[in-house]
Amino acid sequence: MTIVPSFMKKIFHSRRIAVSSFGALASSFSAQSTSILMTDGFCLFRQSTRLMTKRHLKSFSNSHQQNLNFRSTRVFSVSAYSGVPSDGKTGTETLPLPLRAKLGKADGSHRLVEVDTFQSEEEVETGRRLMNEVIVEGKAWPFEPIFETNRDFQGYFLSHAAFVVRSLEKEESGAILGCFYIKPNFPGRCSHVANGGFIVDPQFRGNRVGTLMGACFKRWAKDLGYKGAYFNLVFASNQVSVKLWEKLGFDRVAVIPKCARLEGMPVDPQTCEPELDTAYGYHIDLDALPEDYDPMEEATFFRP
Structure with missing residues (x-):
């Protein structure tokens, strides 16, 4: 239904x-x-x-x-924060999936991974768990209620095109290192502007998983027909995210003071309440991205 x-x-x-x-x-x-x-x-x-x-x-x-020629990759959506439950594979049949790469580990060795669509209910469940963990953490996303069911999660995260970074190392048995989505930021006449959401499993942070996902986002959002991408709420206190998007060529085009009530913010001595964090808006012109742009070269990943 x-x-x-x-x-x-x-x-x-x-x-x-x-x-x-x-x-x-x-x-x-x-x-x-x-x-x-x-x-x-x-x-x-x-x-x-x-x-x-x-x-x-x-x-x-x-x-x-x-002659009806709507873009097949931009399924009807109200905004970046809503959608219809799906499998996260809208338009992905045109993409070179799975994409394999080697990510550097802290000990100097490398981890073989692949970027692919969600392939099982277990992976959807893992994605929902990771999503709920960052919601409860309260430092990177605006949500407060968690996603109670996989279907609820699919309505948000898998409504269009969604991907996982999956370990191919035998000892990690298909572990999901992170996940991200590509979907319209706005409806109708503005649906050619993409939005993305990115989550890295805490135990794999610092292993360039986010950089791999961000580089793939740029390539595949362009391939899916989007003209640009805009990230609505990148919180100033989340410096890892701020530095990542600026490194990947996104421009800061908006500043929203006192936008977010986040966990772990310093207390305002006058009000004795946690300070409200500033949010930034980041944009990239995907039309300006070279046709031969290779996400693997962006972050000097190693091809397996």
């Missing part, structure tokens, strides 16, 4: 349409890899927030239907 976001219910009600069942999405339509979900007389174009009645859809000529 496909879940229609609650905000859509308000749209339908505002248009004075009697909505009896939002779970009954009737049919799918394909025109140049475009999916259209039908519900109660309206259809949701997965690549857009445009609403169109079935009557209007039927009035399209066959040629018009064939």
